[in-house]
Amino acid sequence: MKIVLALLLCLMLIPTANGETAMNTIIPTWNNVKPLGRTMQLEDALWLCLSGTGAEFTAECTSLQVTMAGDSAVTAPANRVRLAIEVNGQRVVDDMLDAPEKTYDVWHSAAPESITVRIIKLSESAMSTCAIKAITTDAQAIYPTPKKARSIEFIGDSITCGYGADDEVAEHNFTTSTENVTHGYAYKTAQALDADYSMVSFSGYGIISGYTGTGESKMTNQLLPTYYEKLGFSYASYKGRTPASVEWDFSAYTPDLVVINLGTNDDSYTGADPERQEDYRAQYTEFLKVVRRNNPNATILCTLGIMGDRLYPQVKNAVNAYTEETGDTNIACLKFDVQSPADGYAADWHPSQLTHTKASEKLVKRIQQLMGW
Numbered sequence: 001m002k003i004v005l006a007l008l009l010c011l012m013l014i015p016t017a018n019g020e021t022a023m024n025t026i027i028p029t030w031n032n033v034k035p036l037g038r039t040m041q042l043e044d045a046l047w048l049c050l051s052g053t054g055a056e057f058t059a060e061c062t063s064l065q066v067t068m069a070g071d072s073a074v075t076a077p078a079n080r081v082r083l084a085i086e087v088n089g090q091r092v093v094d095d096m097l098d099a100p101e102k103t104y105d106v107w108h109s110a111a112p113e114s115i116t117v118r119i120i121k122l123s124e125s126a127m128s129t130c131a132i133k134a135i136t137t138d139a140q141a142i143y144p145t146p147k148k149a150r151s152i153e154f155i156g157d158s159i160t161c162g163y164g165a166d167d168e169v170a171e172h173n174f175t176t177s178t179e180n181v182t183h184g185y186a187y188k189t190a191q192a193l194d195a196d197y198s199m200v201s202f203s204g205y206g207i208i209s210g211y212t213g214t215g216e217s218k219m220t221n222q223l224l225p226t227y228y229e230k231l232g233f234s235y236a237s238y239k240g241r242t243p244a245s246v247e248w249d250f251s252a253y254t255p256d257l258v259v260i261n262l263g264t265n266d267d268s269y270t271g272a273d274p275e276r277q278e279d280y281r282a283q284y285t286e287f288l289k290v291v292r293r294n295n296p297n298a299t300i301l302c303t304l305g306i307m308g309d310r311l312y313p314q315v316k317n318a319v320n321a322y323t324e325e326t327g328d329t330n331i332a333c334l335k336f337d338v339q340s341p342a343d344g345y346a347a348d349w350h351p352s353q354l355t356h357t358k359a360s361e362k363l364v365k366r367i368q369q370l371m372g373w
Helices: 002-010 185-192 274-294 312-326 353-371
Strands: 024-026 034-036 039-042 045-048 054-070 082-087 090-096 101-121 130-137 150-156 195-201 257-261 299-304 331-335
Touching: 034 101, 034 195, 045 054, 054 082, 090 101, 101 130, 150 185, 185 195, 185 257, 185 353, 257 353, 274 299, 274 312, 299 312, 299 353, 312 331, 331 353
Parallel strands: 150 195, 150 257, 257 299, 299 331
Antiparallel strands: 024 130, 034 054, 039 045, 045 130, 054 101, 054 130, 082 090, 082 101
């Protein structure tokens, strides 16, 4: 396999009999593209699961196509992957992956030009995953863009996923077609700080309970800590595999900063009940130990509040308890402003794009203060 990949990377441009330049089919790997978030080489493709995952690379070419592969959710309209492809910062593809394999024309020019291509999975992993199958181009090779000087990992729920961000009608329900991580506060923050990012987020998930609706009992099948050390989670499968079956290698991405935004769904269970809130506090403290074990040198910033701040005091209590127990002071808190009706709502009363922008602005200021960025 290594020999085959090397040959694909090193292919020279060969004119065809009629004088046209031959096209090269290149398999994307961590050697020729920069991974965005948690990605995995699976057979002959780069597997994308979590929100915001993707790849970025440069090429000098006159033509470039990207072939994407879908998973078992391609037949489910409400759950299909939504993806975007950008060239030199301009979005040229925004599409729902509705076929097992689909090829997109990304670039054409009369003479070779140097371009930067970014492929981004806009929707979350719980509903569907996808893979970058091939890059077809007349370039001699493609090259990963450089790593940025700053790096952040975001851990969260639907807010971090950009749930409903492209459908600002509060009464509408979830569909991956209106989910857009690039319109969420986390992606906006990474862009504003010129930082690489990784996102681990699932709609409806929490620390001790997922979203309950009624609040009568815990939703223990929707806990983010269960999947934090995995590639991700999905109800769909790709080539017979699910991301929860893959242990994540934390050496592959070492963030300077980890931002946690969990508690909105827990609040649907805890309400104002002191015992339930203490359960959240205690398990939050334990989750901080897991985050620290896997990110020994990162600063941790614990946040809450965009869709309600009732549990924020327990976030602070969890951080204080963690610091007292471990002696670790490389950790801080931030309370977001609760979304305002004047700023509108997205689907299922989620944050509007304006709310996400305001949250990002507040988070950027706190990070600059905390990290000296």
